[in-house]
Amino acid sequence: MKEAIKLYKHQEEAIEFLEKRNLKGYIALPPGLGKTLIVASLIKKYKPKKALILAPKSAHQVWKKELERLEVPPQSYVLYTYEKFISEHKNKFNGNQRSVPYYTDFLVLDEAHRIKNIKAKTTRLLLSYGKCRIPKVLLSGTPFKEIIDLYTQFFVIDPSILGRWKEFIDTYFVRETNLFGGVEYVPLDGSREKILEKVSPYFFKKERDEIKELEKIEVSYTFETPFQYSWEAFKSEVAKSIYEELRDEYGDDFSLEDFSEEEFLERFAEEIKGEFIKFYRLAEINNKEKHLFIKEFVSDYPDTVIYTFFVEEALILSKMFDCYVITGKTPFKEREEIVKKQDKPIVITSALSEGANLDQYGNLIFSTIPSSPIRFAQV
Known part of the structure; x- marks a missing residue:
């Protein structure tokens, strides 16, 4: 018999938080704090007939690993990417609020911030689960960039939290016309705080520094470009x-x-x-000086991930020292093998900024700055 998996205190608190809310809520923990294990533990405990898990392709290996560790039967869940889910099930949804595109008795949305656009097909498809009385758990280390992004995510959890779309907009925003004649929603004074207060009963959020059991992340060196x-x-x-x-x-x-x-x-x-x-x-x-610094650093600390915005730079670094390189062109199976091994430095681009669990690595170097604040947090 396998040894029981020990959870950290913050993971136990998250499970208790969700159980008090009939397994409906949003886990907003920073990357690397075990959001996947929290939900996998709930799936094991409550034994749904068919849990539906939507996650980026890069996160699938982590989900499979955690579910296998907990001995969750493969037939009790289905794991989709958002793209595959919409391509396979968009024709099964007729727009009726009482219908859903795929039957499930436990809905999980990993990297849930992906459904922030209310006009997107994937979002409209998933909003149909709003009135379903089933467990619904959303996960993201970066829930929103703009406060309006929370509406669709919390509508899936429970439509009553923020109300109807028109009512939500009229209460918290003012409509303004942009340069191109389109409509922009600008928050009224105090709206951000009021919206966060509305969603807070369903929002489990902790910063890494609040969790005493984990080692503190320290920025030990800043290299100026x-x-x-x-x-x-x-x-x-x-x-x-x-x-x-x-x-x-x-x-x-x-x-x-x-x-x-x-x-x-x-x-x-x-x-x-x-x-x-x-x-x-x-x-x-x-920037040869920077590259030499990285080369010297990884020779002393091989448990290092190096992020770069440019594929060319990733290839330059790969010629300077022994490492793995993951870009958008790296086949998914090869990515999985690299993430499994974790035995030498990895140079990554934005292709591996979501979902991959690189928990054996102790150091992260930003060789260039990511393209957005959310991308920065994900990396």
Whole structure:
């Protein structure tokens, strides 16, 4: 008989939290704190007939590992990616609020922040589970970037928490028209706090520093790149330069209303590609001093993960020292094998920022900055 798996105190607290709420809630723990094991333990304990687990492909190996460790029968759950779920079941859902695309008696959404867009097909499909009286557990280390992102996620848990969409928007936001004639929802003063207060009874959230059983993460070294930038300032400058170019082309009576969003975004993308990516990429992939530092560091500390935004830099580093490299082109089976081994440094891009459990590694180096705050937190 296998030895019982010991849970950390915060994991036991999360289980107790969900049990007090009829197994409906949101576990918002930072990456690496065992969210998967928490839910796998609940599936083992409550023995659903068919648990439906939606998770990124990169997280599937972790789910399978934890469920196998707990000896959960494979026939008692089904593991989907969000993409596969919608492709297989979108035609089974007729839009009726009383119907669901797939029967389950225990719903799990891993990286639940993926369903923040209320107009997306996947989101609309999953909102149909809102009125189902079944256990529903959502997981994410990065639940929201904008406070409005929480609406769809908590609607799945229980539609009564934040109410109907129109009521929610009218209460907490003001509608504003953007440059392209589209609608933006701007939070009213105090809305963020009020929304968080509404969802807090279903929201289990702890920061890593609050958990005494775990070792503290320390930033021991910061390597300054010669390329310094402010992303918001850069975007503002790009938009300003494009606007000035358009005025030169169309005259002083030029109005953005007469200019297509597609053409503006095309120019914006070209400007980004021509300026930001060009200079940032060159600065980073040619930063030999930084690369030598990384090489020396991993020779002393092989239990290190190195993140880079650029595939070219990943390949440069792989030629400097013995390591694994995972990019978007790395076959999934090969990724699984690398994550299983964890016996030498890994250089990753954003392709492995979600779901992979690299718990044997003690060090993380950001060779470049991720493309967004949420991506930064996930890595």
